[in-house]
Amino acid sequence: MRLSWWDGKRWVVAFDILVAAGLTVLPFLEDKGPTLKWTSVLVSVVVFGGFLVRRRFPLVAVAVTPVAMAFPSLQIMVAAYTVASRKGLRWQAWVSAVYCSVIVVVWPVPRASYSWPEAVGACVLFVGAPLLLGLWVYQRRALLQALRDRADQAERERDLRAERVVVAERRRIAREMHDVVAHRVSAIALQSGALTMTAPDEHTEQVAEVIRRTSTTALTELREILQVLRDEQPGEPGHVAPALSAVPVLVDDARATGLEVKLTMPDPVPEPAPAVGRAAYRVVQEALTNAAKHAPGQAVNVAITADADELTVEITNPRAGTEQTHPRSDREGVPGAGFGLVGMRERVLLAGGVLEVGWVGDRFRVRVVLPVKVAE
Structure with missing residues (x-):
């Protein structure tokens, strides 16, 4: 029995x-x-x-x-x-x-x-x-x-309705991004390409080519993001998510725009969980963007260290105007809305890490401590 x-x-x-x-x-x-x-x-x-x-x-x-x-x-x-x-x-x-x-x-x-x-x-x-x-x-x-x-x-029906609302909202966001952001970035790419062909001197041509490459890369990434937003199962399309191993490429792109960046990474590059790698990549990307906007011409240090349990990412740069390493470093920084730090903090929290942002002496520091292994 x-x-x-x-x-x-x-x-x-x-x-x-x-x-x-x-x-x-x-x-x-x-x-x-x-x-x-x-x-x-x-x-x-x-x-x-x-x-x-x-x-x-x-x-x-x-x-x-x-x-x-x-x-x-x-x-x-x-x-x-x-x-x-x-x-x-x-x-x-x-x-x-x-x-x-x-x-x-x-x-x-x-x-x-x-x-x-x-x-x-x-x-x-x-x-x-x-x-x-x-x-x-x-x-x-x-x-x-x-x-x-x-x-x-009733609970299953509620979940299905919520899922349909989320899918509809994601598609609406994708349409808005395509109609507004993609159009303007495409215009930048076209104008910079035309400027490359008609540049009066070599320096202008190089700057226009950097702008064209950057905007073209942004368009490619935007198309991948739009594909993810339009698809009902995020992550299934052929979108390759950023990882820790792609940080050197990100730094090279920043250097191509004229930003002086010093990168320190362990050799070989560790392989953390995908969520951790994405969070570290996006933190470095956002920190370099903020440094280019608010402290143009200043040298940026990117240091990545890792052990068996934790991955530490630290990005520092001096105050604007303390170092004159760029011929245009006396210009004013680009104003920001502050959403970059909010998004950075959300990514780090989702990956199970800790974010520290603030001034340490005369240098602005972004420090992130992430667990090497985290559940997806």
Whole structure:
């Protein structure tokens, strides 16, 4: 027998054992109970087994009630209740009701003291009342199960609606980015390409070529991001997410724009979890962008260290105007909205890391500590 016969609960097994044992031993406790013989032991074993499996096979408990060695009042009540509570208003309940009623009526008792009104009363007491109670329990259990199913279905429908709203919002954002950002970046790429062909001197041509390459790369990355936004399962398209190994390429691109960057990385480059690699890459990217905007012409130091547990990324640059390493370092920085640091902090938190941003002496420092391994 399996534990699932008792609804998968051990206390139910213990309860049924006690009930079966009590119904089996009860006749022996009466004053004129049966004597303990091998036949009575055999009958007791049959009654005990029938009531032990009554939840799985309720009709078996009904069938063994006539072999009880005394008037089977409690046995009939338990059997009738069990069938009704397990099967509901089905043929098993009607068959057991008739069967138990017949047992109550034809059980050998002194006929002089057992009239038909008394027989009807006994059927109502020993069969009808337990049967009605069992049917009520069955209907209540079915109602609770229906309410649970309805709640689960409502929760699934709510999740589906939320998912559809998210997909629609992602597609709307993709359309807005394509219509506004992509158009303007395309215009920059076209104008810088035209300036490259008609530049009056070599320096202007080099600057225009750097602008053209940067805007073209931005367009490529923007198309990949738009593809991810339009797809219902993010991450499935052929978009290659930035990783820690791509930081040298990012630094080279920054140097091509005229920014002086010193990069220090371990050799070989560690391979952290993808989420950690993406977060580190985006932190370096945002820090270099902020340095180019707010401290143009200043030397930027990018230091990446790693051990078995943590990956540390530190980007520092001096205040604007403290070092004159660029011929145009006296220009004003580009104003920013402050969303870059917010996005940086969100990425680091999602990767399970810690972000520190602020001035240390006369240098602005961005320091990130990330776990090497993190759940995706």
